[in-house]
Amino acid sequence: MTAVQATRAPAARPPISPPSLLRASSTIVWRNLLHIRRMPEMLLDVTVQSVMFVLLFAYVFGGAIAVRGADYKEFLLPGIMVQTMVFSSAIVAMGLTNDLQKGIVDRFKSLPIARSAVLVGRSISSLIHSSIGVAVMALTGLLIGWRIRNGVVDGVLAFLLLLLFGFALIWLGIWVGSMMRTVEAVQGFMFTVMFPLTFVANTFAPPESMPAWLRAIAEWNPVSAVTQACRELWGNSPPAAPDAAWPLQNPVAVSIAWSVILTAVFAPLAVSAFRRRSRD
Amino acid sequence: MNAAPAVEAIDLVKHFGETRAVDGVSFVVPEGSVLGLLGPNGAGKTSLVRMLTTLSVPTSGTGRVAGFDILRQPTEVRRSLGLTGQAATVDEILTGRENLKLIGSLYGLPRTFVREATERLFARFDLTDAADRMAKTYSGGMRRRLDLAVSLLAAPPILFLDEPTTGLDPQSRSGLWAVLRELVSEGTTLVLTTQYLEEADHLADEIVVVDKGRVIAAGTPTQLKDQAGRASVVVTLTHAADLDRAAELMNSCCQEVHVERGSRRLTAQAGGLGDMTRIAAVFETSGIELDDLGLARPSLDDVFLHLTGHRAEDASDLTNEGVTP
Numbered sequence: 152m153t154a155v156q157a158t159r160a161p162a163a164r165p166p167i168s169p170p171s172l173l174r175a176s177s178t179i180v181w182r183n184l185l186h187i188r189r190m191p192e193m194l195l196d197v198t199v200q201s202v203m204f205v206l207l208f209a210y211v212f213g214g215a216i217a218v219r220g221a222d223y224k225e226f227l228l229p230g231i232m233v234q235t236m237v238f239s240s241a242i243v244a245m246g247l248t249n250d251l252q253k254g255i256v257d258r259f260k261s262l263p264i265a266r267s268a269v270l271v272g273r274s275i276s277s278l279i280h281s282s283i284g285v286a287v288m289a290l291t292g293l294l295i296g297w298r299i300r301n302g303v304v305d306g307v308l309a310f311l312l313l314l315l316f317g318f319a320l321i322w323l324g325i326w327v328g329s330m331m332r333t334v335e336a337v338q339g340f341m342f343t344v345m346f347p348l349t350f351v352a353n354t355f356a357p358p359e360s361m362p363a364w365l366r367a368i369a370e371w372n373p374v375s376a377v378t379q380a381c382r383e384l385w386g387n388s389p390p391a392a393p394d395a396a397w398p399l400q401n402p403v404a405v406s407i408a409w410s411v412i413l414t415a416v417f418a419p420l421a422v423s424a425f426r427r428r429s430r431d
Numbered sequence: 432m433n434a435a436p437a438v439e440a441i442d443l444v445k446h447f448g449e450t451r452a453v454d455g456v457s458f459v460v461p462e463g464s465v466l467g468l469l470g471p472n473g474a475g476k477t478s479l480v481r482m483l484t485t486l487s488v489p490t491s492g493t494g495r496v497a498g499f500d501i502l503r504q505p506t507e508v509r510r511s512l513g514l515t516g517q518a519a520t521v522d523e524i525l526t527g528r529e530n531l532k533l534i535g536s537l538y539g540l541p542r543t544f545v546r547e548a549t550e551r552l553f554a555r556f557d558l559t560d561a562a563d564r565m566a567k568t569y570s571g572g573m574r575r576r577l578d579l580a581v582s583l584l585a586a587p588p589i590l591f592l593d594e595p596t597t598g599l600d601p602q603s604r605s606g607l608w609a610v611l612r613e614l615v616s617e618g619t620t621l622v623l624t625t626q627y628l629e630e631a632d633h634l635a636d637e638i639v640v641v642d643k644g645r646v647i648a649a650g651t652p653t654q655l656k657d658q659a660g661r662a663s664v665v666v667t668l669t670h671a672a673d674l675d676r677a678a679e680l681m682n683s684c685c686q687e688v689h690v691e692r693g694s695r696r697l698t699a700q701a702g703g704l705g706d707m708t709r710i711a712a713v714f715e716t717s718g719i720e721l722d723d724l725g726l727a728r729p730s731l732d733d734v735f736l737h738l739t740g741h742r743a744e745d746a747s748d749l750t751n752e753g754v755t756p
Binding site: 164165166167168169170174175178179181182185186189190253254255257258259260261262263264429430431 | 447484485486487488506509510512514516517520522523524525529533534536537538539540541544548565581585586588
C-alpha cells in the first residue's frame with residue numbers, strides 16, 4: 152500500500168510556502184526588534200548603564216589612573232565599546248532562555264521553518280542591540296572629547312572588528328542560553344563571567360600597573376587585544392608598551408584570530424547544546 | 432471503508448535519563464475524529480504530543496501525521512498540524528494581530544491571506560476589540576483563544592491541543608469546547624490531552640487512558656464506563672415506612688437490589704434508560720411516593736480509579752442522569 156498523502160483539509164488550505172532561512176530569520180529579527188521598541192528599557196544595559204560607566208571612569212576614577220601617552224577619556228572610550236560588545240553575549244543568552252522558557256521556541260519549532268532561524272534571528276538582533284549601544288557610546292565620546300583620528304578606513308575597520316568580536320561571543324551566549332533554565336540563572340552566570348573578562352584587561356586601566364601574574368592574564372585576554380586594536384585604529388593611544396605581551400604588539404591580527412578561535416570553540420558547543428535542548 | 436488514519440503513534444518510547452516518560456504507546460486516530468489522551472500529571476501525555484508534533488525526538492518508535500513519518504518527514508508533518516501547547520505560547524509583547532502576522536510570515540503565507548484570516552479568526556474567537564493590544568494584557572481565556580487562532584491560521588487538518596482548558600474558568604472552558612466541536616464538525620482531526628475526565632467524556636470519540644507512560648485502557652467513553660461497572664437505578668422514597676414494600680417491588684423486576692434505610696434509598700443494577708422507565712412504571716401504579724428516581728452511571732473518574740487504583744486530579748461525584756417523577 153502506498154503512503155497516505157496529505158489528507159483532506161477542513162477548509163481550502165492556504166498556500167504554505169516555507170520561507171528561506173534568511174526570510175525566517177529576518178521575521179524573527181523583526182519580532183525581537185519590536186520587543187525593543189515596545190520596551191525601550193531593554194536598551195538600558197547598553198545605553199544609560201554604559202554612559203554611566205563612561206562618566207564614572209572619565210570623571211571619578213580617571214584622574215587617578217595614569218595612562219602613558221594618551222588622554223584618559225580617549226583611552227577609555229574604546230574599552231567601554233568593547234565591553235558593550237561583550238555584553239551582546241549576555242543579551243543573546245537571556246533572550247534565548249526567555250524564549251525557551253516561555254515556549255516561544257517550541258512554537259517556532261512546530262512551524263515548517265529551518266530551526267537554525269531561531270538562532271540566526273536571535274544573534275542578529277542581539278548584534279543590532281549592542282550596536283545601538285556602541286553608537287550611543289560613540290556619540291557620548293564625541294561629546295567628551297573622544298575622536299577618530301586616523302581617517303575613515305581605519306575608523307570603519309575598528310567598528311567591523313568590534314562586530315566580529317561580538318559575533319564570536321554570541322556563540323558563548325547561545326551555549327549558555329541553551330543550557331540554563333531561567334533568565335535569572337543566565338544573568339547570574341553571565342555577570343560572573345563578564346566582569347572579570349572586561350575588567351581584568353586594558354579596558355579601564357593600563358595593565359602595566361598590575362602585578363606581573365595579573366598583567367599576563369590581562370594582556371592575553373582577548374578583550375585587551377580588541378581594545379588595543381580599536382585604540383590604535385582610531386588613534387586614541389600609542390602602540391602598546393615595548394614590554395607588553397605579544398598579542399598587544401599585533402592587536403588587529405590577534406583580535407581577528409581570537410574571534411575565529413572563540414567561534415571555532417563555542418559554535419559547535421552552542422549548536423549541540425541547543426540541539427540537545429530541543430530534542431526533549 | 433475506514434477513514435485514513437490522521438495520526439498514528441507506533442510504539443513510542445521516550446526516556447529522560449532513568450525516567451521512562453513514555454514507555455511504548457501506540458494508537459490510531461481516524462481522520463475527522465477526536466482522540467482524548469487522558470491521564471494524571473506526569474503520565475506522559477505532553478511527551479507524547481511533543482514527539483508527534485516533532486518537538487522532541489522519540490527514544491524509539493515512531494509516528495505518522497497525515498501519513499508523514501515524524502522522523503523522516505518532519506517538515507511535511509509540521510505543515511499538516513497545528514499545536515496549542517500547555518502554556519499558551521503567544522508572544523506577550525506583541526499585539527494579538529502581530530502574533531498572527533509573525534506566524535503567518537513564518538508559514539510563508541501571502542500577506543493578504545493573513546490579514547483576512549486574522550479578521551475572520553478574531554471575529555470567531557471574540558478578540559476583535561483586543562486585536563491591537565499587547566497579549567500580556569489578555570486574560571487567561573483570551574490568551575488560549577489567541578493561541579488557538581495562531582494554531583488555526585494555516586488551516587491545519589490536524590490539531591494537537593495539550594491541556595487546552597487547564598486553568599480556565601468554567602465559562603471560558605465551555606466556550607472553548609464549543610469552538611473545538613465546531614472545528615470537528617468542519618472535519619478537523621483533534622488530539623487533545625486532558626486531566627479532566629469530564630472534558631474527555633465531552634469531546635472525545637475515543638479515549639486513551641495513560642498512566643506512567645503506558646496505555647492502560649482505550650475505547651469510547653461509554654465502553655470505558657462499562658468497564659468500571661454497570662449503571663444502576665437509584666430510587667429515593669418519601670416515607671421510610673414504604674421501604675419494605677418498595678424492596679419487594681424492585682426485587683420482582685430487577686437484580687442486585689440494595690436497601691439503604693437511613694437515606695430511604697434503593698439501588699438496583701440496570702442496563703440503561705429502559706430499565707429505569709420500567710421501574711418508574713412499576714412505582715407509578717404502586718402508590719408509593721417517591722422523592723427521586725434516577726440512573727447513576729459510573730463517571731470516567733470511577734473508571735480511572737478502577738483502572739489505576741488512584742484518583743485523577745479533580746474527583747467528581749457519580750453523574751446523575753436522573754429525572755424527578
